[in-house]
Amino acid sequence: MDWRVIKVSEENNSFIYKGKLLFNKEYDEVLKFHSPGLAPVKDASGWYHISVKGIEVYKARYNRTFGYYFNRASVINNDSWFHIDDRGERLYDVNYAWTGNYQEHLCAVRDFNNQYFHIDLDGNPIYESKYRFVGDFKDGYACVKQLNGFYKHIDNLGNVLNDKTFLDLGVFHKNYATAKDKNGWFHIDKQGHELYKERYAMIEPFYNGFAVVDTFEGVKQIINEKGIIILEM
Structure with a gap:
């Protein structure tokens, strides 16, 4: 059975396969299947994972379990993750x-x-630094909030990408990232250089060369990668 076509029911308490109830069973709560074909479920005994055959993968029970990524899943045992x-x-x-x-x-x-901070597949920290917050890696880079409150990008070895810092920061998407300084939001390249001088109340990442932005006057616009206004919506 292909786990990718198994759906979660609208009630989030069972699985649906080709329009029919799977395993002939309802749970207290379920989350969707992830590779390698395992799903988190909750019943009266607690949270655990099941296979595509509906069989428990292990005997342990947790306060909460989450989906598998790279064959690894986060679980909560009391207050420990x-x-x-x-x-x-x-x-x-x-x-x-x-x-x-x-x-x-x-x-x-x-x-x-x-x-x-970030850990590797064996659970080892990949660098010595500690941060007030870190985000997920995307295309080799992650956003981190330093202990001084400013954001930077780091690579997958923990090295800072450039010497620029920001009040807020987004991940890189098609070579550009969203960033915020004291004047508002804008887009930057991997050197941390602004793509244009304008600042906005809100911006989205570029999608095929164009991004949606909100001006401080409440006008929604579409700009290109040079910051030129293409359309007002």
């Missing part, structure tokens, strides 16, 4: 206050001092 592999085995001994999902072989975590 960590990752398990696709057999239900713990990946590492460290407990965290929060764990994200693996993206590009790396994962964001928060320790019990409320500091963020």
Whole structure:
């Protein structure tokens, strides 16, 4: 059975396959299947994962389980977060206050001092720095909020991408990222250089060369990668 065509019911308590109830069973809550074909479910015994045959993958039960990414899933045991592999085995001994999902072989975590960093597939930190917040990696880069409150981009070794800092920051999408300074939002390249001088109340990433922006006067516009207004909506 192809896990990719299994759907979650509208009630979020069962699985649907080709329009029919799968496993002939309803749960308290379910989340969708992820590679390698496992899904988080909750019943009276707690949260755990099942296979595409509806069979539990392991005997342990958790306060919460999440989907698998790179064959690793975040789980909560009381107030401790960590990752398990696709057999239900713990990946590492460290407990965290929060764990994200693996993206590009790396994962964001928060320790019990409320500091963020990234770990590798074995659970090892990939750098020594600690941050007030870190985001997921996309195309080799992640946004991090430094302890001084300013944002930067780092690469997948933990190196800073450039010498620029910002009040807020987005991931790179098709070579450009959203960024914010004291005057508002704009777009930057990988060197941290602005693409144009204008600032906006809100902006979206570029989509095939164009981005939606909101001016401080409440006007919604579409601009190109040079910042030229193409259309007012």
